[in-house]
Amino acid sequence: MWIYEKKLQYPVKVRECNPRLAKYLIEQYGGADGELAAALRYLNQRYTIPDKVIGLLTDIGTEEFAHLEMIATMIYKLTKDATPEQLKAAGIEDHYVNHDNALFYQNAAGVPFTASYIQAKGDPIADLYEDIAAEEKARATYQWIIDMSDDPDLNDGLRFLREREIVHSQRFREAVELLKDERDRKKIF
Amino acid sequence: MKNFTHKKTYHPYISPLDPCPPIRTKTYSTPPHLYMGFQPENLEQFNPREALQAGTLWKAFYDPYYGPKEKGRGPNE
Numbered sequence: 001m002w003i004y005e006k007k008l009q010y011p012v013k014v015r016e017c018n019p020r021l022a023k024y025l026i027e028q029y030g031g032a033d034g035e036l037a038a039a040l041r042y043l044n045q046r047y048t049i050p051d052k053v054i055g056l057l058t059d060i061g062t063e064e065f066a067h068l069e070m071i072a073t074m075i076y077k078l079t080k081d082a083t084p085e086q087l088k089a090a091g092i093e094d095h096y097v098n099h100d101n102a103l104f105y106q107n108a109a110g111v112p113f114t115a116s117y118i119q120a121k122g123d124p125i126a127d128l129y130e131d132i133a134a135e136e137k138a139r140a141t142y143q144w145i146i147d148m149s150d151d152p153d154l155n156d157g158l159r160f161l162r163e164r165e166i167v168h169s170q171r172f173r174e175a176v177e178l179l180k181d182e183r184d185r186k187k188i189f
Numbered sequence: 190m191k192n193f194t195h196k197k198t199y200h201p202y203i204s205p206l207d208p209c210p211p212i213r214t215k216t217y218s219t220p221p222h223l224y225m226g227f228q229p230e231n232l233e234q235f236n237p238r239e240a241l242q243a244g245t246l247w248k249a250f251y252d253p254y255y256g257p258k259e260k261g262r263g264p265n266e
Binding site for chain 2: 010139140142143146147148149150152155159160161162163164166167169170173174177
């Protein structure tokens with residue numbers, strides 16, 4: 001069960017109407033290494049992982065939904081009140097034709113979200129290594145979006161999200177250490 | 190460690206036939222958590238307000254990334 005707090009994890013500010021940036025950001029919304037994929041991946045892996053790291057997956061998976069909500073807000077603000085002409089100039093007229101200004105779970109190239117983005121191998125080490133890789137890939141994606149963006153307010157929010165990827169990666173790495181821990185055993189190697 | 194940085198560089202091969210003007214130095218990010226292992230005890234913390242803004246409570250994990258269109262203000266730039 002979840003409890004919803006009706007505010008964003010970090011304030012989202014956008015300086016100007018910029019549909020092109022929204023096109024890039026949709027990668028973190030419905031892309032393979034996006035926030036939706038992350039949330040669903042971690043929350044799904046919880047059932048087949050040792051007890052001592054289930055809580056970590058719950059916490060991080062939940063936070064990914066908070067990030068998803070921030071990304072959605074960014075995309076919404078960047079395209080709100082944009083005219084069809086502006087959307088066309090930004091190269092997202094095909095999105096407009098299909099969805100108007102609605103958000104859709106797809107990547108920056110318009111490919112719809114698919115469950116095959118998410119692995120669940122059942123092996124705790126394999127799954128946690130995938131989670132670490134996912135965090136690093138999301139971190140890199142945020143870097144490339146920041147590189148493309150000239151909106152300082154938006155970048156402030158993106159920097160926060162990138163920092164969270166770093167912390168999540170750290171915690172998954174610690175989870176691996178927990179699972180391979182030898183401290184309880186007599187060390188006769 | 191002197192000259193330690195969370196940005197590494199390498200120099201790719203430049204062909205005489207490359208059509209685009211060559212980028213001679215490529216950079217990539219190596220954030221602090223890659224070097225941490227298990228988080229040690231008693232690391233220095235941000236105060237709560239700073240922590241909410243930075244995205245982490247721990248100064249050792251703070252690694253802000255700035256794009257080419259921004260003036261770098263981070264400690265690792």
